[in-house]
Amino acid sequence: MSPRDQPLDAAVPRRGGDDGGEAYSFGRKFGRDPFTGVCKVCGRGTTDKKPFCLVHVERHDYARETLSRTQALEEEVEEVERGGDPLPRGPLLVEARLLLRAERLLTERAIRAPLGLSSMAAVQRVTRALERLGEVVRSQEGSSWWVLWRGR
Numbered sequence: 001m002s003p004r005d006q007p008l009d010a011a012v013p014r015r016g017g018d019d020g021g022e023a024y025s026f027g028r029k030f031g032r033d034p035f036t037g038v039c040k041v042c043g044r045g046t047t048d049k050k051p052f053c054l055v056h057v058e059r060h061d062y063a064r065e066t067l068s069r070t071q072a073l074e075e076e077v078e079e080v081e082r083g084g085d086p087l088p089r090g091p092l093l094v095e096a097r098l099l100l101r102a103e104r105l106l107t108e109r110a111i112r113a114p115l116g117l118s119s120m121a122a123v124q125r126v127t128r129a130l131e132r133l134g135e136v137v138r139s140q141e142g143s144s145w146w147v148l149w150r151g152r
């Protein structure tokens with residue numbers, strides 16, 4: 001088994017496991033049980049009555065952060081669909097910049113779905129906001145509006 005095949009948390013000692021016994025008796029030698037709590041995810045012993053082990057507290061924080069970012073984006077999408085302008089540092093323009101930086105040149109129609117927008121009016125509120133910030137140039141060709149990324 002190569003290190004890449006091992007689970008992410010293979011290095012964390014398990015209480016009573018192959019490697020956990022050593023850490024456990026090490027703590028006991030100094031008169032204190034190092035594991036006073038149990039991880040809510042994996043059931044491994046934790047110190048100081050913590051509800052998550054070192055591995056799962058990171059996953060927990062990451063999941064919460066991802067969830068709140070997703071919620072903030074959904075809220076701003078709704079706001080812009082209702083006629084509001086996106087915030088210069090808001091999650092919708094962050095997503096729009098990632099898309100445009102990668103693609104460089106897109107029609108407004110091609111931007112709509114990746115940003116989770118349903119109306120072209122909402123797309124134009126996004127591209128016009130970026131234009132006002134000097135990050136894109138918009139130009140019309142026939143019935144299509146093109147958006148060229150000129151930011152960094």
Ligand SMILES: [Zn+2]
Pocket residue numbers: 039040041042043044052053054055056
């Ligand atoms: Zn855990």
